[in-house]
Amino acid sequence: MxxxxxxxxxxxxxxxxxxxxxxxxCTVGLGxxxxxxxxxxxKKYKSxxxxxxxxxxxxxxxxxxxxxxxxxxxxxxxxxQVLSSSxxxxxxxxxxxxxxxxxxVSNEILQAQLAKAIDVDLMQPMMGSINRQPPGFTISVxxxxxxxxxxxxxxxxSMFMEENKKGxxxxxxxxxxxxxxxxxQAKAKLDEQDAKLAQFKRQYLGSLPEEEQSNLSLLNGLNxxxxxxxxAITRAQQDKEFTQSxxxxxxxxxxxxxxxxxxxxxxxxxxxxxxxxxxxLLLLRYRPEYPDCVKLKTQIDDVQRRLAEEPTTQxxxxxxxxxxxxxxxxxxxxxxxxxxxxxxxxxTKKQNQIQDQIRVLxxxxxxxxxxxxxxxxxxxxxxxxxQIYNSLLRNQSDAAEATELEQEQESERFQxxxxxxxxxxxxxxxxxxxxxxxxxxxxxxxxxxxxxxxxMDKALYSERDVExxxxxPVLTVVPSLDLAMSRARRREPSHPGTHDAPLELKA
Numbered sequence: 001m002x003x004x005x006x007x008x009x010x011x012x013x014x015x016x017x018x019x020x021x022x023x024x025x026c027t028v029g030l031g032x033x034x035x036x037x038x039x040x041x042x043k044k045y046k047s048x049x050x051x052x053x054x055x056x057x058x059x060x061x062x063x064x065x066x067x068x069x070x071x072x073x074x075x076x077x078x079x080x081q082v083l084s085s086s087x088x089x090x091x092x093x094x095x096x097x098x099x100x101x102x103x104x105v106s107n108e109i110l111q112a113q114l115a116k117a118i119d120v121d122l123m124q125p126m127m128g129s130i131n132r133q134p135p136g137f138t139i140s141v142x143x144x145x146x147x148x149x150x151x152x153x154x155x156x157x158s159m160f161m162e163e164n165k166k167g168x169x170x171x172x173x174x175x176x177x178x179x180x181x182x183x184x185q186a187k188a189k190l191d192e193q194d195a196k197l198a199q200f201k202r203q204y205l206g207s208l209p210e211e212e213q214s215n216l217s218l219l220n221g222l223n224x225x226x227x228x229x230x231x232a233i234t235r236a237q238q239d240k241e242f243t244q245s246x247x248x249x250x251x252x253x254x255x256x257x258x259x260x261x262x263x264x265x266x267x268x269x270x271x272x273x274x275x276x277x278x279x280x281l282l283l284l285r286y287r288p289e290y291p292d293c294v295k296l297k298t299q300i301d302d303v304q305r306r307l308a309e310e311p312t313t314q315x316x317x318x319x320x321x322x323x324x325x326x327x328x329x330x331x332x333x334x335x336x337x338x339x340x341x342x343x344x345x346x347x348t349k350k351q352n353q354i355q356d357q358i359r360v361l362x363x364x365x366x367x368x369x370x371x372x373x374x375x376x377x378x379x380x381x382x383x384x385x386x387q388i389y390n391s392l393l394r395n396q397s398d399a400a401e402a403t404e405l406e407q408e409q410e411s412e413r414f415q416x417x418x419x420x421x422x423x424x425x426x427x428x429x430x431x432x433x434x435x436x437x438x439x440x441x442x443x444x445x446x447x448x449x450x451x452x453x454x455x456m457d458k459a460l461y462s463e464r465d466v467e468x469x470x471x472x473p474v475l476t477v478v479p480s481l482d483l484a485m486s487r488a489r490r491r492e493p494s495h496p497g498t499h500d501a502p503l504e505l506k507a
Contacts, residue, residue, distance in 0.1 A: 026446035034438025045146035046427035052136040153420035172403040240340035
């Protein structure tokens with residue numbers, strides 16, 4: 001019997017010696033059932049085709065592909081589209097599949113059966129390959145009719161290839177159109193930023209950041225000009241004051257001459273005295289080479305020459321004459337004063353213009369920090385819009401080239417490596433698998449039955465079993481006579497303490 005749910009080695013040997021026939025019976029029986037199932041179950045044939053993913057003819061470094069989706073995701077998306085109800089129903093109608101079930105079950109059930117019969121598996125990349133993308137995939141179709149299995153497999157492969165072509169072209173064209181629309185919007189924003197920047201430059205012309213140094217240079221130059229102009233005005237006013245003093249003296253001399261005084265300017269001696277006085281005053285401020293000094297010196301020499309040539313009597317007669325018109329010297333001095341006034345007015349006007357320019361430049365320099373900040377904001381927005389536009393322009397150009405490659409079938413595409421085969425033997429049921437499975441299942445079943453028999457056996461076969469059950473010591477053991485006689489006939493020695501039949505015990 002079993003103790004605490006465990007079987008000892010002796011118990012196992014005893015059960016196997018008595019019920020060994022259970023194991024081969026179950027094994028052979030279930031193996032035969034498995035083999036018989038291969039003859040009874042409906043046969044299915046499997047057709048397989050291999051599709052490779054060809055890399056683009058033009059390397060991606062030259063033309064960046066628009067569609068760069070991972071093959072796993074791409075294949076899953078195509079599989080969902082190809083095996084959709086709208087695609088499977090035309091296949092059922094085209095090849096007249098499930099004729100005996102039409103009208104009895106719904107189309108959804110038939111479509112589910114066909115989808116279950118189609119299997120798509122990715123090929124594993126080669127060991128050591130740099131590109132870890134799968135090199136392709138296999139399409140398998142399992143169907144009761146081998147010819148239909150081949151036709152369906154070929155048709156499904158063509159659907160995958162067509163779907164890949166259309167899908168890639170559609171994505172490329174859609175991407176190109178999208179980038180074109182984005183490019184138009186980006187160009188509009190860039191034009192808007194250009195207009196704002198141009199308006200800002202026109203509004204703050206001269207106050208832009210790149211003009212700050214030139215404004216400072218111009219301001220320094222204008223300050224120098226203003227200083228020189230101020231000095232020129234001072235000199236002109238001094239000249240005017242000096243000429244005015246000469247005019248005052250000339251007028252005084254002329255008036256004295258009109259009154260008959262000896263200092264009459266028309267008198268050669270009087271003129272000589274006046275000219276000499278003027279010349280001496282000029283020498284106090286200028287050198288003898290100064291034009292006014294040279295002019296007065298010439299007049300003095302002329303008067304001295306005339307005094308030397310005229311006789312005394314004529315000179316006396318001339319003294320008695322009283323000229324009434326203004327002397328030439330006075331007119332020249334008045335003209336000189338008017339010229340000085342005009343010069344001072346011009347210099348003053350120029351000074352005002354320089355001061356106005358200085359105020360404008362100072363206002364520009366003071367406004368430079370605010371203008372610079374606004375200009376930076378506009379420039380940053382403009383640069384951002386320009387970068388976006390340039391990026392979209394490059395992407396749109398690449399997308400157009402990639403679309404052209406897609407349309408010319410020069411990009412990544414599917415190519416059938418092995419055409420769908422016509423199966424000559426069924427893939428289901430597999431006799432080897434069914435028979436092997438039956439044998440294995442029979443063996444497991446036999447072991448389970450033997451274990452169950454051992455569990456249900458409550459007989460006592462040893463002193464230890466008696467002691468455990470009765471909890472009393474064993475005084476003697478009487479072997480079964482049938483067992484002793486059978487051993488004697490077989491001439492097998494009996495081992496004390498070991499019994500294959502229930503014991504007759506006395507306790």
